[in-house]
Amino acid sequence: MKFLEKYLHKMEPHFIKGGKYEKWNPLFETLATFAFTPKIVTTKGTHIRDGVDLKRTMMTVVLALIPCLIFGIYNTGHWEMAVQEGNRNLPYFTEMMAKFLTGLTIVLPVIVVSYGVGLTIEFMFGMIRGHSLHEGFLVSGMLIPLTMPADVPLWMVGLATAFAVIIGKEIFGGTGMNVVNIALTARAFLFFAYPTSMSGDKVWMSGLGDKMATNPEGLDGFSGATALGDLASFMSDKATVAGEVVQSNEAVQNFSSEYTAWESFAGMIPGSIGETSTMACLLGALILVITGVGSLRIILSFFAGGFIMGLLLNALGGNPYLDLPAYYHLIIGGFAFGAIFMATDPVTASQTALGKIIYGFLGGFLAIMIRVLNPAYPEGVFLAILFMNIMAPIIDHYIVQANINRRLKRLKTA
Amino acid sequence: MSNTISIRKGLDIRLVGEATKEIREVSVTGIVAVSPLDFHGLIPKMVVKEGDTVSVGDILFFDKKKESIKFVSPVSGTVQQIVRGEKRRITNILIATDSKQTAKKFDLKKISEYSSEEIKNLLLEAGFWSSMKQRPLDIIADPDNEAKGLFVSSFDSAPLAPDYDFVLNEDMESLQVGFEALNILMDGKVHLSSKPNSVFSKLNAVTHHTFEGVHPVGNVGTQIHHIDPVNKGEFVWTLNIQEVAAIGKFLNTGTVDPTRKIALTGSEVHTTTYLKIVKGTTISSLVDNTIEGENVRYISGNVLTGDKKELTDYIGHYANQITVIPEGDEYKFFLTTGWLGHGFDKFSNSRLFPTFLLPKSKKFRLDTNTNGEERAFVVTGELERVFPFDILPVQLTKAAITEDIDSMENLGIYEVAPEDFALCEYVCTTKINIQDKIRQGLDLIASECM
Numbered sequence: 001m002k003f004l005e006k007y008l009h010k011m012e013p014h015f016i017k018g019g020k021y022e023k024w025n026p027l028f029e030t031l032a033t034f035a036f037t038p039k040i041v042t043t044k045g046t047h048i049r050d051g052v053d054l055k056r057t058m059m060t061v062v063l064a065l066i067p068c069l070i071f072g073i074y075n076t077g078h079w080e081m082a083v084q085e086g087n088r089n090l091p092y093f094t095e096m097m098a099k100f101l102t103g104l105t106i107v108l109p110v111i112v113v114s115y116g117v118g119l120t121i122e123f124m125f126g127m128i129r130g131h132s133l134h135e136g137f138l139v140s141g142m143l144i145p146l147t148m149p150a151d152v153p154l155w156m157v158g159l160a161t162a163f164a165v166i167i168g169k170e171i172f173g174g175t176g177m178n179v180v181n182i183a184l185t186a187r188a189f190l191f192f193a194y195p196t197s198m199s200g201d202k203v204w205m206s207g208l209g210d211k212m213a214t215n216p217e218g219l220d221g222f223s224g225a226t227a228l229g230d231l232a233s234f235m236s237d238k239a240t241v242a243g244e245v246v247q248s249n250e251a252v253q254n255f256s257s258e259y260t261a262w263e264s265f266a267g268m269i270p271g272s273i274g275e276t277s278t279m280a281c282l283l284g285a286l287i288l289v290i291t292g293v294g295s296l297r298i299i300l301s302f303f304a305g306g307f308i309m310g311l312l313l314n315a316l317g318g319n320p321y322l323d324l325p326a327y328y329h330l331i332i333g334g335f336a337f338g339a340i341f342m343a344t345d346p347v348t349a350s351q352t353a354l355g356k357i358i359y360g361f362l363g364g365f366l367a368i369m370i371r372v373l374n375p376a377y378p379e380g381v382f383l384a385i386l387f388m389n390i391m392a393p394i395i396d397h398y399i400v401q402a403n404i405n406r407r408l409k410r411l412k413t414a
Numbered sequence: 415m416s417n418t419i420s421i422r423k424g425l426d427i428r429l430v431g432e433a434t435k436e437i438r439e440v441s442v443t444g445i446v447a448v449s450p451l452d453f454h455g456l457i458p459k460m461v462v463k464e465g466d467t468v469s470v471g472d473i474l475f476f477d478k479k480k481e482s483i484k485f486v487s488p489v490s491g492t493v494q495q496i497v498r499g500e501k502r503r504i505t506n507i508l509i510a511t512d513s514k515q516t517a518k519k520f521d522l523k524k525i526s527e528y529s530s531e532e533i534k535n536l537l538l539e540a541g542f543w544s545s546m547k548q549r550p551l552d553i554i555a556d557p558d559n560e561a562k563g564l565f566v567s568s569f570d571s572a573p574l575a576p577d578y579d580f581v582l583n584e585d586m587e588s589l590q591v592g593f594e595a596l597n598i599l600m601d602g603k604v605h606l607s608s609k610p611n612s613v614f615s616k617l618n619a620v621t622h623h624t625f626e627g628v629h630p631v632g633n634v635g636t637q638i639h640h641i642d643p644v645n646k647g648e649f650v651w652t653l654n655i656q657e658v659a660a661i662g663k664f665l666n667t668g669t670v671d672p673t674r675k676i677a678l679t680g681s682e683v684h685t686t687t688y689l690k691i692v693k694g695t696t697i698s699s700l701v702d703n704t705i706e707g708e709n710v711r712y713i714s715g716n717v718l719t720g721d722k723k724e725l726t727d728y729i730g731h732y733a734n735q736i737t738v739i740p741e742g743d744e745y746k747f748f749l750t751t752g753w754l755g756h757g758f759d760k761f762s763n764s765r766l767f768p769t770f771l772l773p774k775s776k777k778f779r780l781d782t783n784t785n786g787e788e789r790a791f792v793v794t795g796e797l798e799r800v801f802p803f804d805i806l807p808v809q810l811t812k813a814a815i816t817e818d819i820d821s822m823e824n825l826g827i828y829e830v831a832p833e834d835f836a837l838c839e840y841v842c843t844t845k846i847n848i849q850d851k852i853r854q855g856l857d858l859i860a861s862e863c864m
Contacts, residue, residue, distance in 0.1 A: 005745050033787060036745035037752035041782040045832075045849040046840045047717045047739065048427070051760025051767050053786025054843055055753045057793060060766055134789060176790030176844070292765045295795065351794040351808060403806055404824040411645040 008032050027123060029132035054175075058135040060293050064284035065142050065274070065341065069107075071267055072274035076150045077103025079205040079224075079270050086218035088242060092268045106206045107273055110145040113154045117161040118144075125170045136175030136182070136347075137165065143183035143341060146274025147334070147382070148190075149198060150206040156194060160186040180389040181348045184382045191382075199378060201225035201243075204270040226270045227259045227332040228371070232378040234321040251320035256328070264331045275334040285340040294344040297353065298360035302339035305364025306330055313372055321372055329368050338381035339364065348389040352399040359395055363388040418610055419640050421627030423802040425763050425837055427573045429717065430777045431686055433677035433735075435580050439690045440702075442513055446489045446694040447506045447728035448474055453544060454553050454853075455860070458485070458504050466493045471518035471540060471670035474507055482557055486541030488672035488693040490516045506728070509694075517669035525595055525665055533599040537661065540670050544731065545657040549635070549644050551856050551864065552831035561651045563602040563642055568614040568655050571632030572716040576677035576688065576734050578655055579613050585659040586613070592662030593619045596653070607637040614655075630802065635834040639803050644829045656734065676700075676729070680717075680738035681779040682710045689736075691729070698725040700736055711782050713737040718836035719849070742783025753786060760785070763800060763841045789844040797848075800837040805829065807838050811848050814855030819862055822855050832856070 014021045015028040032038070034055075042049060077099035082090040118141045122133055144161055168185035169178040191198045201224045202209045208224045223243025233240045234251055241254045259269050267277020275281075288294025310326025317323055329335060343349060343363050350359035363384050370380025377383060450458040458475040462468060468487040477483040491511040499505040520540060528536070534557055537543050548555035555561065569578055582589060596604050597619040606620040615622055623641055630636045634652045644650055656674055663671045672692050678700065679686050685704050697712050713720035714730040717737050721730050729736065746752040751759060757767035761778040797807040805826040813821035832849040839848040 005747070008745070034748065036747055037783065037785060038787065039743045039745050040784045040787065041711075041741060041743050042784055043722075045719075045847045046836055047711060047713055047720065047722065047737075047782050048780045048840065049784045049786075049845065050764065050841045050843075051757055051762040051769075051785050052764040052841075052843050053753055053845065054789050054792060055786065056766050057843055059754060132787070136792070174790070176792045290765060292796075293793075346794045347792055349794070352806070353795065353798065356795075400806060400809055400825070403804065406804065407645075407824070407826055410643065 004035060008036065023127065026126040026130065026132045030123075030126070033132060054135045057293055058138045060287065060291050061139045061341070062142050064287040064294070065139075065146065067280040067283040068146055068274040068277065068337065068341075069142070071277045071280040072146060073103035073107045074100050075103070075267060075271075075276055076106050076206060076273055077101065078268070079150065080106060080207055083205045083208045083211060083219075083222070083224070086220075086222050088222060092263075106150055107145065109154055110148055110152065110157050110273070111142070113157045114144045114161050115141040117158045118165050121162060121165045121170070125174065129174075134175035136169070136178075140164070140169075140182040140186075144186045146337070147183060147187045147272050149203040149272055151203045151209055152190070152197060156190055156197060160190045163189045176347055178347055180386050181342055181345050184342055184386050184389075187382050188386060199229075201229050204229075204272075224270065226378075227255075227264065228271075228378045230255060230258070231321050231324065231332075231372075232375060234319060234324075235372075235375050239320060248320050252323050252325075255320075255324070259332065261328070261331065264328065269332070272334060272337075275337040278331045278336040281336040281340050288340065288344065294340065295346070295349070295356050295360075297356040298344045298349055298363075299339055301357045301360030302343050302364040302367075303330060303336075305361035305366075306335055306339075306368045307364070309365045309368035313368070329371070333371065333379050334381045335364075335367060338367065338385055342382070342385050343388070348392065350392045350395045350399075352396050355392070355395045355399045359388055359392055362391070418624040418626055421625060421631040421636060421640075421802045423799060424628035424630055425800045425841065426571070426628050427717070427761055427780075427840070428774070428777045429573045429679075429739075429761075430681040430779045431679045431683055431737075431739075432574055433576065433679045433686045433688055435577070435688065437675065437688045437690055440692075440695060440700060442489055442511050442515060442692050442695075444511065444699065445494065445508050445696065446491075446511055446692060447508050447696075448485060448488065448694050449506050449728065449730070450475070450485075450504050451506075452731035455857070456554065460496065460504070460507075462493050462507075464493055464496055467491070468493060468509065469516045469518045470672055471520070473539075473541070475504075477554070480554075480556060480558075482535075482538050483543050483554060484538055484541055485544050486670060490514055515672075515692075520664075520668045522665060522668050525591060525598070528595070528598055530599050530601070533595050536665075537599070540664055542657060542661050542664070542670075545653060547652045549638065549650050549652065549831060550828035551860050552833075553860075555649070555651045559649045561600065561602060561649045563638075564596055564600050564604045564651045564653060565634050565638050565641070566604070566606050566620075566653050566655050566658060567632055567634045567637055568606055568608040568612055569632045570716075570734065571629040572718055573629070574677065574679035574735065574737055575632070575716055576675070581675045581688065582655065582659055583613075585663070586617075588659045588662030588666060589614070589655070590617055590619070590662065591665050592658035592660070593617055595661055595665055596658065600651075605637070605641055607634070607641070627802075630834065630837060633833060635829075635831050636802055639805075639829060646823060646828050648828075654732070654734065674734070676733065677735040678704065678738075679735055680713075682706050682738040682740055693731065694728050696725075697723050697727050697729060697736065700729060701725070701738065705738055707740065709741045709743070710738050711741050713739070717780075718840060719833045740779070740781040742781030744783075746783070764796065764843070784845050786843075786845055788846060791844055791846065793843045796841055796843060797838040800841055801835075803829070803834065807835065807848075810855075811835070811838075811846070811851050814851045814858075817855075817858055819858065822859060823863070827852075827855055827859055 015025045164186035205224045239251045246254045310329045313322045367381040367384035457478040459478040460475045469490045473484045489511040494510040495508045497506040546555040603621045607623040608614045712723045714733040748754045762769045801807045810825040832852045835848045
């Protein structure tokens with residue numbers, strides 16, 4: 001690697017202040033600091049520093065997302081094939097290579113657009129402010145594609161990413177300064193701006209919308225609904241499971257044979273690209289918790305909050321959705337993905353130890369409440385987390401105030 | 415006696431280069447310096463001028479704001495130069511030694527005959543007060559304030575720190591006299607914190623406390639917080655234990671003993687040892703051909719709170735050790751030794767590196783590279799793991815950065831010194847100079863609230 005280092009040394013004078021490419025210094029610095037940990041030394045304070053830095057931290061989160069990504073690619077490929085063959089019950093573990101490659105052709109462009117648009121904007125802001133790329137978007141750029149439905153148009157991904165990076169983050173000052181989670185801002189933007197492309201039963205399988213519009217042959221009775229979509233119908237007069245009308249007294253039974261607990265847990269069901277597999281999410285959680293990057297407090301309390309809300313709904317009972325076993329809520333939709341990768345974002349979550357538990361618990365609790373009780377939103381996880389992002393500073397405020405009061409009390413008793 | 419207080423939040427950074435327990439005496443030759451810069455916020459008013467002859471214990475300058483606080487010469491000889499830096503600020507008083515170490519003689523009574531005020535004046539006159547620090551603000555104590563307690567730690571838990579059990583082994587009598595004098599000085603208690611089964615637990619005239627656990631357990635700030643924390647409007651004083659012994663020696667002999675024992679440590683020192691030195695000696699005569707390599711950093715003090723020095727500089731007033739570590743001013747390819755490397759060469763409190771898998775006996779050779787660039791705070795919970803105070807470190811640091819005086823007061827700025835945040839600064843993923851921010855916060859408090 002000596003030649004690369006020498007080359008960097010040679011190029012550096014052009015990019016520093018006064019050099020001919022001075023303006024492009026942020027770009028140069030980003031690439032240089034990616035390839036080499038820079039030769040910055042301590043000047044004041046401690047003379048040695050921990051090995052850890054933000055690049056390694058963020059890269060670990062990206063690594064933790066890989067299981068979800070790989071599974072998501074395969075799952076997307078599977079449902080694309082199911083659409084092409086008009087068979088919702090297509091065996092899952094056949095033609096695996098073909099499914100993976102098909103999935104790749106759908107997912108890869110989404111990732112490229114997300115990173116492309118996001119990084120370009122980040123660089124532009126970096127150049128205006130004269131700093132190199134800050135690492136936050138490495139994670140956001142991967143999270144955004146994984147929260148998208150498979151059939152999302154690429155321009156929407158680009159638009160949502162641009163919105164999230166500019167409005168969600170850069171106007172607040174960049175990485176570490178944002179109030180709400182970047183990836184969820186992108187998701188929420190599309191959900192409210194283009195609801196027909198982000199919900200319903202035609203968007204979750206790649207190609208379904210097109211095929212229905214142009215060549216509906218073989219799609220008679222084929223449903224592209226997700227588990228959550230079906231469950232939402234339980235709250236209406238006409239309950240359906242995978243497109244078929246069911247009686248309300250059999251609804252839960254039909255539902256759990258269409259989406260068995262194992263299939264839901266493993267993620268072999270339609271849904272957003274990276275969210276379906278609770279198993280893959282848990283693998284990511286394992287990486288986050290072992291390395292200490294993700295807060296175990298938040299993850300556990302989020303699951304606990306969701307589960308307890310599920311139990312409360314069971315106790316309430318009265319219609320098929322309320323009767324759905326509580327554990328089902330944790331393995332369908334984006335619950336696990338949200339709990340593990342979204343709620344744990346350290347910038348937007350609560351920052352105090354106790355605050356994290358309250359924040360996580362309420363997040364999970366609200367996610368299931370919105371999911372079940374608000375018919376307008378089939379999925380409540382992203383809304384609950386965004387809401388809790390806003391509430392996190394208030395939670396922290398009371399924790400900090402408690403600390404201050406302890407100190408004041410000491411003064412009075414002294 | 416008292417219960418053992420156990421400190422679990424913290425971190426022992428395991429470095430190569432602990433001092434071997436031998437003592438080498440460094441002879442007094444050449445130039446010795448006293449630097450007003452060692453004392454934060456001090457504006458010196460000179461008493462001597464260039465060409466004056468001084469003995470050990472003669473006053474060189476005093477504190478312009480508090481004229482009773484005096485600073486004395488550690489050697490006998492001639493004042494060679496008063497070095498000034500920017501804005502004519504005095505940076506060093508250089509004294510050419512005559513190597514005789516003739517000392518000014520003080521007339522002393524028996525210790526039991528002294529009043530509190532007399533002890534105070536004696537310490538001020540003989541220059542010992544410069545070592546007395548106060549909290550809040552972590553500056554030289556204001557002798558006109560009433561302090562609710564004096565805190566001394568009998569052990570240092572910082573990386574490669576000297577072992578006072580060894581250093582003060584022969585000075586137990588002086589220590590006892592020193593503590594008796596301090597007991598007369600103080601209306602409040604004199605607190606001495608030690609490790610379990612310490613040799614210092616036999617001392618009288620002090621209130622003993624026992625601490626165990628990880629660094630910063632030996633920091634006096636940690637101990638104050640767990641014994642009797644500082645509230646707004648209160649003052650406590652702190653003193654290094656070697657200074658207590660020196661005060662005792664002074665009261666026994668009537669002359670100021672300017673020698674101290676320090677540890678010569680660090681991975682770049684091939685024969686680590688303890689040194690008996692005179693305060694203000696040059697770094698070069700201290701390290702004296704024991705250094706491997708050329709691109710190294712000399713630190714007056716430990717790696718967490720010490721000052722960067724050049725070979726031609728002088729050891730700082732408060733330093734009890736010299737640490738020499740490699741400079742890290744080189745590019746590190748990201749996959750080998752850089753940010754995405756295996757990381758077995760790094761010491762990290764984060765489990766992103768394999769440090770936590772390695773045996774506790776493994777020691778590390780760390781350099782001065784920051785291992786990353788400065789960013790805004792992102793990661794939460796990491797500072798709290800090494801900060802054994804009931805204080806929220808991130809919130810307090812942010813209050814200091816934003817110059818929010820109300821929040822700083824509420825969050826406990828009066829209790830802390832920059833050194834309490836040294837470990838926070840070490841573990842910080844986003845490489846923020848936390849000690850510096852806290853110091854700026856304290857300066858703001860000093861100018862606005864005190």
